[in-house]
Amino acid sequence: xxFQESFKALSDPTRREILNLLRAGPMSAGxxxxxxxxxxxxxxxxxxxxKNAGLIDDERQGKYIFYTLNTTVLDDIMNWMLSLKGENRDxx
Amino acid sequence: xxFQESFKALSDPTRREILNLLRAGPMSAGxxxxxxxxxxxxxxxxxxxxKNAGLIDDERQGKYIFYTLNTTVLDDIMNWMLSLKGENRDxx
DNA sequence: TAGATATTTAGATAATTGTCTAAATAATAA
DNA sequence: TTATTATTTAGACAATTATCTAAATATCTA
Numbered sequence: 001x002x003f004q005e006s007f008k009a010l011s012d013p014t015r016r017e018i019l020n021l022l023r024a025g026p027m028s029a030g031x032x033x034x035x036x037x038x039x040x041x042x043x044x045x046x047x048x049x050x051k052n053a054g055l056i057d058d059e060r061q062g063k064y065i066f067y068t069l070n071t072t073v074l075d076d077i078m079n080w081m082l083s084l085k086g087e088n089r090d091x092x
Numbered sequence: 093x094x095f096q097e098s099f100k101a102l103s104d105p106t107r108r109e110i111l112n113l114l115r116a117g118p119m120s121a122g123x124x125x126x127x128x129x130x131x132x133x134x135x136x137x138x139x140x141x142x143k144n145a146g147l148i149d150d151e152r153q154g155k156y157i158f159y160t161l162n163t164t165v166l167d168d169i170m171n172w173m174l175s176l177k178g179e180n181r182d183x184x
Numbered sequence: 185t186a187g188a189t190a191t192t193t194a195g196a197t198a199a200t201t202g203t204c205t206a207a208a209t210a211a212t213a214a
Numbered sequence: 215t216t217a218t219t220a221t222t223t224a225g226a227c228a229a230t231t232a233t234c235t236a237a238a239t240a241t242c243t244a
Contacts, residue, residue, distance in 0.1 A: 011099035
C-alpha cells in the first residue's frame with residue numbers, strides 16, 4: 001500500500017468525514033450510514049477504499065461489522081511531509 | 093482551498109515527485125521536465141494543480157518560471173491528521 | 185428451516201482526470 | 215521586427231471514480 005492509495009482515499013470528503021466520525025470509537029456501517037445521505041452500497045464502497053488504504057480496520061461482531069481508525073498510515077504520511085519540510089529525523 | 097484540492101494534488105505520483113525535487117530549492121519548469129518522460133504541457137498541468145492546491149508558488153524570472161515549495165498546506169494537513177489521532181493542541 | 189437485518193458485490197452511468205498534440209502567450213536575442 | 219526558447223492553454227480521448235439499483239452473502243431469530 002503506497003501513498004497513491006492513501007492520498008486517493010483521503011481526497012474524498014465522505015471518506016474524511018468517516019475518519020472523523022471514527023475518532024469517537026468503533027462504529028458499524030449502519031451507525032456511519034446515519035450521518036450520510038447515500039445508499040449503503042455507496043458507503044460500503046468508501047469503506048472498502050479506506051480499508052485498502054490501510055486507514056481503517058474492520059471486525060465483524062455478529063450481524064455488524066465494526067470499523068476502527070488505523071493511524072499507522074497517517075504517521076507514514078506525516079513523516080513524508082516532514083521530510084519535504086526538511087525535518088525528518090530519518091534522513092539527512 | 094480545502095483539503096479536497098490538496099489531497100487530490102498529492103494523490104498523483106508525478107506531483108509528489110515534483111515536491112520532492114523542489115526540496116533542493118527553486119526549479120524552473122524546464123529543470124523539472126528533465127526528470128520526467130512526459131510533455132511540457134502535461135507537466136504544466138501538474139504544476140497548475142499543485143499551485144491551485146497551494147503546495148507550490150511560482151515566480152517568473154525572465155524567460156523562466158521558478159517554482160518553490162510552500163509547506164503551509166502541509167502543516168494544515170498534518171494538524172488535521174494529528175487531530176484524528178487525538179493529538180491536536182487546538183482542540184479538546 | 186424461513187424470514188429479517190446488516191453489509192457487500194455486480195453492473196451501469198455520468199463526471200473527473202492524466203495524457204497527448206497543436207496552438208497561444210511571454211520573454212529574449214539577432 | 216523576426217526568430218527562438220520557455221511555458222501555458224485549448225481541445226480530444228482513454229482510464230478512473232462516485233454514485234445508483236439490484237442482487238448476493240452473512241448472521242441472527244422465530
